[in-house]
Amino acid sequence: MPIHLILAYTLFITLPLGLALSIGIRRRKMQKKLKRWTSNSEDGKKE
């Protein structure tokens, strides 16, 4: 199997997976921030 073919298909698999992972991590962080923010503001309202 030619090395260039293996390299190309490695790219085809890793690049979309990398983007999916990056979006997933950013979403998780954002959801944590949202949760923290809403619980903090709810606590503030209670006080």
Added chain:
Amino acid sequence: METDKTDRVLATLSMLIFSAALGMVFFYAPQEATMGNIQRIFYFHLASAWVGFFGFFITFLASVTYLASRKRSWDILAHASTEVGLIFITMTVLSGSLWAKPVWGTYWTWEPRLTISAVQWFLYVAYVMLRNLTPNQEQEARFAAVYGVAAFATVPLSWFAIRWWRTIHPQILSGGSMALTPRMQQTLLASLIAFTFVYAALLYERVKLAHEQEKFIALQMEETR
């Protein structure tokens, strides 16, 4: 991370179809007579180019709609589609280069199709980078929409480059017919479907991320008022 049913269905379907297409590329498609196994790069190379162009077309449509309606959701879609489309165009350029080395004897040559692809790649990288630089959100969206419409000119230009100018880039579709055997056509079709699903799954996730970011900014603004 909170996921909904569409998330899971799109992710599962795209992974299944992608694996099937990968299997077809290596075990179903016949070996090409002159290039040998290296020709197998072509299936995913063309599929990623198609999805990249489609992504930029969505950016173009969303940008035009944003300029007409000024609705924030269209701007979000344009931004998300550019980011996802750029990944596919990056794969196209890199895989094309990897194919060119054993076939043309060089990784890169400044012929019309490749030159337009390089210009296109830099234009959309600039789009993604510039989006984070403008402080005013409204101004940023308007500028990005005009840029998204103008940058789309590179898509038809890239498509017609191999028809208008003398080029060494292979032309698979000529005069409405395909220079491929039926098994090669089926593999190409499977690759196109697989990449379209991967694009849809990534776009859906990216749009959701942008909406969550919007929600967070709105909460912060509400709190500071």
